Amino acid sequence: MILRIVKDEGPITGEQIAERLSLTRATLRPDLAILTMSGYLDARPRVGYFYSGKTGSQLLGEHFRKLMVRDYKSVPAVCQEETSVYDAICTMFLEDVGTLFVVKEGGILTGVISRKDLLKSSMGSQDLQNIPVGVVMSRMPNIVSCHLDESLLDAAAKLIRNQVDSLPVVKEREESDHFEVVGRISKTTITRVFVEMGLGKSV
Amino acid sequence: MILRIVKDEGPITGEQIAERLSLTRATLRPDLAILTMSGYLDARPRVGYFYSGKTGSQLLGEHFRKLMVRDYKSVPAVCQEETSVYDAICTMFLEDVGTLFVVKEGGILTGVISRKDLLKSSMGSQDLQNIPVGVVMSRMPNIVSCHLDESLLDAAAKLIRNQVDSLPVVKEREESDHFEVVGRISKTTITRVFVEMGLGKSV
Incomplete structure (x- = not known):
């Protein structure tokens, strides 16, 4: 009342x-x-x-906004454009990730390749050891990324909106419009934080 | 004080x-x-x-515990043990999922096959159209699943603990120890709920 x-x-x-x-x-x-x-x-x-x-839910939302990408990012797994699709799949298994970030010298992001991209290219009859990652990857600037000072909520919204499993966390290089890969936020990250919040371990 | x-x-x-x-x-x-x-x-x-x-976090946790699998599950994508690996990959792309549940008559769960399993088997030199899913899938009873009346938090914890991307939601059949697949909870589900909670749309 x-x-x-x-x-x-x-x-x-x-x-x-x-x-x-x-x-x-x-x-x-x-x-x-x-x-x-x-x-x-x-x-x-x-x-x-x-x-x-x-509303009560909005107040809950304010809790969420305090979780930052900086504090939850994990180590990125990377490869080069010249890496073969075969080797990229091996790296993916070894590093146990679903997405590799493709970088050039200095860790500058040039592309992203997902398990889905690799699965698609492995369905062809070509020799996977002779196809370079550069041919099948998604290429800059058509890549959704996030920043260290962004909220985890914004990053999660990007994952959903763009239907991707993982985002590179990037840092703008002062001298150019290049982006250096400094981390990774994936649906696994979000699921882990969800569990921690629910069990009262985080926030 | x-x-x-x-x-x-x-x-x-x-x-x-x-x-x-x-x-x-x-x-x-x-x-x-x-x-x-x-x-x-x-x-x-x-x-x-x-x-x-x-603590404050524990109280937040109680909010989480009210979210039930029943209310957030999505439609499962399925195939049969006899389906070829090639066709399973096609189904995965068509249905836009990362995991297929393998079922027999009546929707009874017999296995699970992930993008990762398919990628592994596609690296061999065999003809993908001649390998049945039954050969490469994870098989019952070694499959982690969840129930309609379980909390989303429990399901999310299972995803993390067992390092899988998706869980079948199952219903026990009264006449036997068989489980019927009635839904799917994935890291995408959890990420979507995380975003909805953060934006104040849910809970």
Whole structure:
């Protein structure tokens, strides 16, 4: 009822809310404190209470926004454009990842190759040892990436929106428009964080 | 300070806590209300307050536990043991999934085959059209699955613990120890829920 009153008439003072409910200001104090502490209401001195417009789920969302790519990225697995598709598949198995980032000198990102890309190219009758990764990879600038200072939530949204399993975490090089690969965020990362949050180990 | 007192001396009445802090019971009421509402303290009539032992993260965890497999599962993509590896790869691309569940008559689960399994078998020099899925799949009972009434959190923990991308959602058949495949929970499912929670669309 308090929320409804503030929603309809806010900003409104505690005194006025108490009046509407035929209660004393003192009786109402704990409830107003709870609603303010939990973020449903905002209070401004000499103005009164107003509705924050935030639902319980939105408040939960604010927790999520504090998780940063920087703190959850894992080590990237890489190969070169000249690497054969056969060797790329071997690297993928050895490193136990679903995506390799293709780099040139200095760790500069030039492409991305996924298990799906490799599976597609392995269906042909060609010799996998003679096809270079450069022929079948997705190439810059058509690559979705994320930054160290981005939230994990934004990275997860990119994974879903672009239907990819993994994003390279990149750092812009000052001297050029090149991006250096410094990490990896995958659906596995997100699933692991989901489990940690759920078990109360994180956040 | 209230938490520390209750932790050390609980169960303890509001009156006693007020005494320890040299405050009146009335002054303390809003704080106790907040701590009880938010789950940090439990209160029992005629006993007093005691520490719930729950941290903020644990309370967040309780939100997670309410998300059930039943409400988030997606449609499973299936094939038969006799399907060729070549056709299985095609099905995987057509259905846009990373894992196929292998079933026999009545949708009974007999195996699971992942993009990784298919990639491994495609590296050999054999003709993919002549290798049946049954030869390369993981076979029951060595398959991790989940149930409709399990929490999404449990399913996510299984994905991480067993290092798989997808779990079949199964229903036990009454007449036998057979399991019917009724859905699929994957790292994509979990990532999508993570994004929805973060954007305040779910929970």
